[in-house]
Amino acid sequence: MGSDPNFHFAAFSFVDRITEFVPGQRARGRYAVPAGIAAFPACLVAEAVGQLAAWVSMDAVGFRGRPVAALAGETRFLAPVAPGSTLELAADIESCDDEAVSYAGWAEVDGRRVIELVDCFGPLLPVAEFDAPEALAARLALIRGAGAVPGRFGGIPPWVATPGACVAASSRSAVLDVPATAPFFADHFPRRPVFPATLLLDAQIALAQELAAELPDWPPGAPPRVLRMTRVKVRSFTPPGARLELAAELQGRDDDSAIIALAARAEGRSVATACVEIAAGDRPS
Known part of the structure; x- marks a missing residue:
């Protein structure tokens, strides 16, 4: 299942459209949480902000690297996000080069802040180890343009520790x-x-x-x-x-x-x- 193309950019992608993009500096975006899923955990809201920052950083280095294994100074959980909500996302890049990216960001629903990320840091590793660079570049072009088809996320399979x-x-x-x-x-x-x-x-x-x-x-x-x-x-x-x-x-x-x-x-x-x-x-x- 790890290589099934039906799930690529669907099963764990949380930026439908980028509405503002300043290369190497910041981005604003949107994600429609599907109404039919059971829940959208707060950590996935943080994931959406991190993915928006990742798009800016990958573009800044010409898709040579992508951020992985992030460190986060503080994540503030301000309000829950219900299925059917639309996330307004923000990522502000503090620094980015071929070695690492530092950023902060937030998400809102209906003008209300639901999460804030502060002092985030992610080392960049070679993109080709994790995904096809050309596929990522094409995806960024799509979400910066017309946007992706929303609603493809089917939720996370339940498991119990x-x-x-x-x-x-x-x-x-x-x-x-x-x-x-x-x-x-x-x-x-x-x-x-x-x-x-x-x-x-x-x-x-x-x-x-x-x-x-x-x-x-x-x-x-x-x-x-x-x-x-x-x-x-x-x-x-x-x-x-x-x-x-x-x-x-x-x-x-x-x-x-x-x-x-x-x-x-x-x-x-x-x-x-x-x-x-x-x-x-x-x-x-």
């Missing part, structure tokens, strides 16, 4: 078995299929929310919501079929929020780390 042993009230662990096949593998680095880092981060966030909700002094019935994620570091690629060990550990606590450190490992090596701040209660309207 298997809970691990609970050794303390302040920590949780789980095992995530990455699927061996899935439509997104044909779109996310089709020449080198890997599990998207944003989906890994989404699974880690879910584990952190479970930990927060089970803390002894968590407000009864208050749903845990993520305020921000900081110090994101993705250290290695995760191939299809891999087994990941996830961990969440409480780092700090006050009356209505918790700071939780996240880690993912595969075969003893670190894959990704981050820190999340989780608050109690629904997000203010």
